[in-house]
Amino acid sequence: MFITFEGMDGCGKSTQARLLAETLRAQWGAEKVVVTREPGGTEIGEQIRGVIHSLRNHNMAPLTEFLLYNAARAQIVAELIRPALAQNKIVLCDRYADSTLAYQGYGRQLDMDMVRAVIGYATGGLAPDVTFYLDVDIAEGLARRNQGHARGEELNRMDVQTRDFYERVRAGYVEMQRADPTRWIALDGARPIAQVQQEIRSHTAQRLRQAKV
Numbered sequence: 001m002f003i004t005f006e007g008m009d010g011c012g013k014s015t016q017a018r019l020l021a022e023t024l025r026a027q028w029g030a031e032k033v034v035v036t037r038e039p040g041g042t043e044i045g046e047q048i049r050g051v052i053h054s055l056r057n058h059n060m061a062p063l064t065e066f067l068l069y070n071a072a073r074a075q076i077v078a079e080l081i082r083p084a085l086a087q088n089k090i091v092l093c094d095r096y097a098d099s100t101l102a103y104q105g106y107g108r109q110l111d112m113d114m115v116r117a118v119i120g121y122a123t124g125g126l127a128p129d130v131t132f133y134l135d136v137d138i139a140e141g142l143a144r145r146n147q148g149h150a151r152g153e154e155l156n157r158m159d160v161q162t163r164d165f166y167e168r169v170r171a172g173y174v175e176m177q178r179a180d181p182t183r184w185i186a187l188d189g190a191r192p193i194a195q196v197q198q199e200i201r202s203h204t205a206q207r208l209r210q211a212k213v
């Protein structure tokens with residue numbers, strides 16, 4: 001089963017993915033659960049992440065950025081995600097192709113047909129079974145993210161976009177959920193971590209039962 005986590009910066013998805021991984025590992029054994037992130041998750045992907053997110057690369061063209069996210073994605077799909085799914089593992093991925101649709105498609109306003117086509121090439125059509133969307137309003141997300149930076153977390157090139165950009169990204173996420181309500185599970189990410197985690201756990205258990213894992 002392939003489960004992804006999506007949302008605006010500062011929505012808490014990385015924390016939630018990590019907590020879910022702990023629970024699933026306790027239940028199924030460490031070997032059964034793979035937790036990873038995009039961009040990154042492989043040695044090559046982490047190098048690409050460094051290039052995409054470096055503040056030195058402030059003049060990166062939107063198309064370059066888009067292709068680099070997909071280059072990292074092609075690698076993680078080939079090296080990590082497909083082999084893990086072939087062994088019937090549960091893969092949790094912190095961001096995946098929907099982030100490109102939201103940030104580069106809706107946010108940067110690249111041509112959507114081209115965006116979909118390249119994602120299709122990069123992933124070979126591999127889509128998640130379930131996607132958790134953690135909803136926080138933009139101001140709350142940015143405030144949480146700034147607190148993270150104050151604690152020494154990475155400040156990246158995608159963290160310095162305009163408010164309009166984030167508004168478009170969020171509207172894009174809402175549209176994607178409307179188009180595929182079975183795959184997307186939207187949760188209010190402004191609530192306490194444990195409460196959100198409880199819901200994620202129970203939805204996951206239900207989906208695993210349905211898939212007869």
Ligand code: TMP
Pocket residue numbers: 009038039069094095096097099100101103104156158159
């Ligand atoms: P993170 O903070 O969740 O690690 O994500 C890093 C940033 O990269 C975040 O601002 C969203 C952005 N991003 C894209 O713009 N497109 C993508 O395809 C992915 C995976 C991330």
